[in-house]
Amino acid sequence: MLLELSPDQEVLREATARFLADRVPADVVRGLRTNAAGFEPGYWRDGAELGWTSLLVGEEHGGGSVSGTGLVDLTLVAHEFGLRSAPGPLTSTNVVAATLAEAGGAHPAQASALGELLAGTAVASWCLGGPPPLDRLGSTGVSYRVEGDGLVLRGVARPVEAAGQADHLLVTAHGELGLTQVLVSPGATGGTGATGGTGDPGHAGLAGLAIEPLRTVELNRRFATVRFDDVHVGLDQVVGAVGEAADQVERQLQRAIVISGAEAVGAMQAAFELTVRWAFERYSYGRPLASYQALKHRFADLKTWLEAAHAISDAAAAAVDARSPEAAELVSAAKSYIGDNGTELLQECVQLHGGIGVTYEHDLHLFLRRGTVNRAMYGTPAEHRQRVAGLIEHRKEQE
Amino acid sequence: MTPSPDQESVEDFRARARAWIRANLAPLVTNEKTGVMRARLTDAEELAEVAREREIQRMLFDAGLAGICFPRVYGGQGLTPAHQRAFNEEITGYEYPARIQAPTFSPCAAVLLEFGTDEQKLRHLPAILRGDEIWMQFLSEPSSGSDVAGVLTSAVRDGDDWILNGSKIWTTGAWWSDWALCLARTNWDAPKHRGLTVFILPIRQDGVDVQRIEMLNGNKEFCQEFLTDVRVPDSDRVGEVDDGWTVGTRWMFHERMLHNSPFVTVPAGWSYGGVDATFLVDVARDAGRLDDPRTRELIGEGRVIDLVREALQGRIGRGIASRRMPDQSAAIGRLFAGLSSTRVTSMAFEIAGSAGAAWASDDGSVAECGNDFLLRQTTCIGGGTTEIARNVISERVLGMPREVAMDRDRAFRDVPRGGSGR
Known part of the structure; x- marks a missing residue:
């Protein structure tokens, strides 16, 4: 997280921190394990009032950042989410809202969807990725074909965050005209989502669409497989233009990695603080763990990883927000570094705790879960390192 | 440092620096200074490079670009760390007086600035900024x-x-x-x-x-x-x-701040003598492994390390300047720099394949990667070992109990000593 916040940013951070402390303390987070949606609709609506879903959307569309750098503002919220392993589809909803706003809300249905996301009365999912062998960075398992005056979607997207709770699915599909994105309402003939979704398996209201829940390491986040079996959509559901979504998708990927990365850094921070406290309180052989040099040196390494994770997370957020030419590289650097060192830090925290660290009663696993999900989603650290290699090779060729 | 109203803006300064650098300094030949302490020069060539660096330092002084964060009274520019950062970005890819940065500007000149008498500062700081004194x-x-x-x-x-x-x-x-x-x-x-x-x-x-x-x-x-x-x-x-030791404590601080010191010019993305870890691309190409996925992952990792280190040094610099981080946090940057540098050296050796063991002089970028590997640990030793950095981080930043010392509260002449070797 940024070291220095503007007064407005501090208000946003503080309000989110207080709200989460009040609404989702650790025992509530544990209790959400059995909640089908993973969060309460009222919780999300109230959070949206604090600005959780408005920061990437321009004022002309009813949103607004607090500092002029909305993605940076959003990382402050995400960091607080990570500190408490808070529930709610923060990443997917914001990513979809940003794209809808940038596409201009030309179609009334898209404008109204955006309004619901801003108000927190609906949440959104992004259908990217697919089953193996399409489980690769940037791959999509869904294709489209042009038919009549619309498109027909076919294929499988997974894992899709909050698909069972979402009122709006942004689907990234490949086809002969190029990448295309469409906005689909799974409950077109019946209500689901934040207004009362259950995440039950089976078919949604829309013909040809099926949403099947996946098992997950998260306690309060839900993931699903979304199947498209000749789902017919109209051209008014296309976000932007047919065949021209490549830039949109890249921006979405960058934003998703920035948001979930900031959350993972929050989880690292919380676990690290918990473990430092433990090292001072826990005595073995008549002295605190914190007095053993073998352990002190490991804490020094962890502190270094933690500060480095903060730094690259913030650098990536600023670059994406500013649309800097370095954004793609910094985002992949953040994903690679936070993915690897974040989960390593969390596992080291487990090791430094001993057996208590892998029990359900202890809080540590709440953070381990979040770091683990962040590492696995939106491309593995190794895939992002390969991506970086391609970027610098390309740049060197141009020099 | 609060900018005064008549101070040159960072962007004006950047434009002035850029124009001057392009007009007066030679672009670096790619990767000519890659590697770990390579024995690449004869004594005569070394002395010629030192002379050229003194000359460049003098040119910078005459152009009003030397000692960006040193007070004007000592011949500096009296500007801010933001100006120094802009300069670092602009000088990337060009020759610069690398040997004069550390230890001359930091820690030596930084210590003089902090603890020297007026007479000492007036005598030495302008001479340092002119390239007349290397410390x-x-x-x-x-x-x-x-x-x-x-x-x-x-x-x-x-x-x-x-x-x-x-x-x-x-x-x-x-x-x-x-x-x-x-x-x-x-x-x-x-x-x-x-x-x-x-x-x-x-x-x-x-x-x-x-x-x-x-x-x-x-x-x-x-x-x-x-x-x-x-x-x-x-x-x-x-x-x-x-x-x-009051001086010494700050001396160590300035030494650990090296990559982050407002007194030091470090080209942006610096890691190996002004060349960033993208040199791994050259090593991979000359090793014929550029299409190998495992190699490509290492190339990516090298660049990731560069980007993270740069972001981390910036965070620590800002954190210390704004007092949101203790001064001793400089040890975090030192630890990261040591570990990351050894990692990249290992990766180059790995990518070089058998040329890491034996090479011909016309093998290109794979040459000398083996010797770099032999010297890999120098970046975790010089400038304070990474072990000491870990002690500093755990004890001074995290507040963990100090190591037991046998030399406290007793006359130094009575402290046990081992044999003296290097």
């Missing part, structure tokens, strides 16, 4: 590396002078340098940290015998000095008598 730190000794306060070099008062005897080691390039900042023991009856005093002295004088040390790859830039009855006037003492 060394006479700090480490053959018998004390990490335990830097355990110095045995003695300074004995003699009228208005001090007489210094002892040996210092691990100075990079003392054989072509001018002045030294020297930590010496002035009181053997006080505990270790309370009997030290800091002096400044010219290197080129009778009584200072500079010997070059041959590293395992043939590089001879590191030196050891033998001081025999070196006379130093009391006016060349820095700080109070027996209070050298």
